[in-house]
Amino acid sequence: MRGGAADNKGQIFAHVLGIEETLREKGKLPINLVLLIEGEEEVGSAHLEEFLLAHRDELRCDVIAISDTGMIAKGTPTFTYGLRGIGALELKVTGPASDLHSGIYGGAVANPAAAVARLVASLHDAHGRVAVPGFYDDVAPVADWERAAWAKLPFGDADLLKVTGAPSLFGEEGYSSLERVWARPTAEVNGIGGGFQGVGTKTVLPQKAFAKLTFRLVPQQRPDDVMAKVKAHLREKCPPGVHLEISGGHAGEPYLTDPNSADGQAAQHALRRAFPGKEIALIREGGSIPIVNTFKKVLGMETLLLGLALPDCRAHAPDENFPLANFYGGIGLNRALLEELAR
């Protein structure tokens, strides 16, 4: 391709990655760089593993860098060394052959919507803890250094309340909010439904109801093991008079890397150069980036998560935004990372 647009795109890309300036100043890059550009991340990266397997040799490298995470606060250089994993499932409860009149039959025929509510409620105790037997068996405790470091971060409960607009915070007893979202597993209802959905009253005993659940997992939980425990718990808790069907969704391992490995320290140096004057925040994130585990599984490589989104960037939402300071800071970070990884 020779068009100006294509040339511009390449130029912009080289500029953003810090390659252009490095080449201009030094004449060559200090390390070999393999670029993997993926366009399917938001739709589940369905073909990435296949691609990695087919191009394993060309993609061989020492470490991977991805910028898909966030900064804990504006101007605070942030290194993410852990992600939660995920397990998803959907439960569908069916009862009578069709919706019934809740006056004529209510009391003698079990209500699938009530059964789904009962099953969902059985997932937690009153103290915000997941009540599935064995759920916490393999959960690695929050390390003392993590607890201490996270308590000093410039992002606390007041920020969390402001960002989410929640009336108050609530979670597992004995843990701070950051510990709850970064280092503790959860059970969440992503969707629930059944019966009459319109305005007003319709006295129906629904034929069926559903709940969509996801479980965020942390090291050393194994998705297959945890999801088997969850399914056994739900089957045991299912009330009489209804039929329960559980269908599995996607699952992904949690991720944890050593922020003080040689590569981790190089990344920290680069962050310090790009965002000078502030202490580096060593954090985990509560979300899941499944490709990080795919890289580890197929290529055997650790990933440096060096993201630049701010807590109020409104990712995937109306008014999504990204500050110019972070854009230019990111270019500086990429240039510094090339040099630091070369040492």
Added chain:
Amino acid sequence: MRGGAADNKGQIFAHVLGIEETLREKGKLPINLVLLIEGEEEVGSAHLEEFLLAHRDELRCDVIAISDTGMIAKGTPTFTYGLRGIGALELKVTGPASDLHSGIYGGAVANPAAAVARLVASLHDAHGRVAVPGFYDDVAPVADWERAAWAKLPFGDADLLKVTGAPSLFGEEGYSSLERVWARPTAEVNGIGGGFQGVGTKTVLPQKAFAKLTFRLVPQQRPDDVMAKVKAHLREKCPPGVHLEISGGHAGEPYLTDPNSADGQAAQHALRRAFPGKEIALIREGGSIPIVNTFKKVLGMETLLLGLALPDCRAHAPDENFPLANFYGGIGLNRALLEELAR
């Protein structure tokens, strides 16, 4: 009006009510008959009370007869002497300002869908009993004669399973299915919803969720009293971190009349003449017919519920049906009732 169609309608009406034949045979009706024709029953009878108040004198009578209930089984003359009342409410739980990413925030922010499930689950214990404190305080026990009579009715659990298609029956311990639907109060979820409703997984922590509830009430429960107890219970059970809003719906008193009063015995005689050879079934019904209480309140009159629908008539559903035998039997019942009430 002189058109043939109008004449025909009047003729059909007089025929169905047993008036035409009675006039032909006897020359006059044995009692004074006031006909009240209402066309709003299926949309809540919003103007009926106003009409009754405005025409109280013209509508003065000794007893009211309505055919809006059912027969317990084909060919079995059935007299309904009780109906359950109803109380409706909707609960809406709100949490964060918008749907949140369940990975990034899950664990630290309460989930409104989980809260609604918890509230709905709090309505029952594991034995099918409503767990709202004081809910059963004023419930009149099933009379011994009722328990004995209902146990002999030609409609049992096998019929109920067949009619509903439910995998099994379930309800309050210590009561038969008919006792559960006719003489015991219930809490039903008519609709529940919140979060992602589409196909597959969306890892969202919903901003809000709702449940639509109705409570069937029996003598001597008072809707206002029971609904106040339900609301207090829900407010007490609402988990932290969310905002609960309860909005009231319609309410209606339960109804119970004496099947062996003079008018009740007249109705039983009429039923015996119209459907000879079988014992009369004295039943209650689980649904609510609010106009019956409106009649009682405004006109001070009891109502004879002499319905002819069969358990498999599929009321309000596809393939709704009504057997010709019941149609002709109904005409005979109306004729006999005119005579029996005259004695």
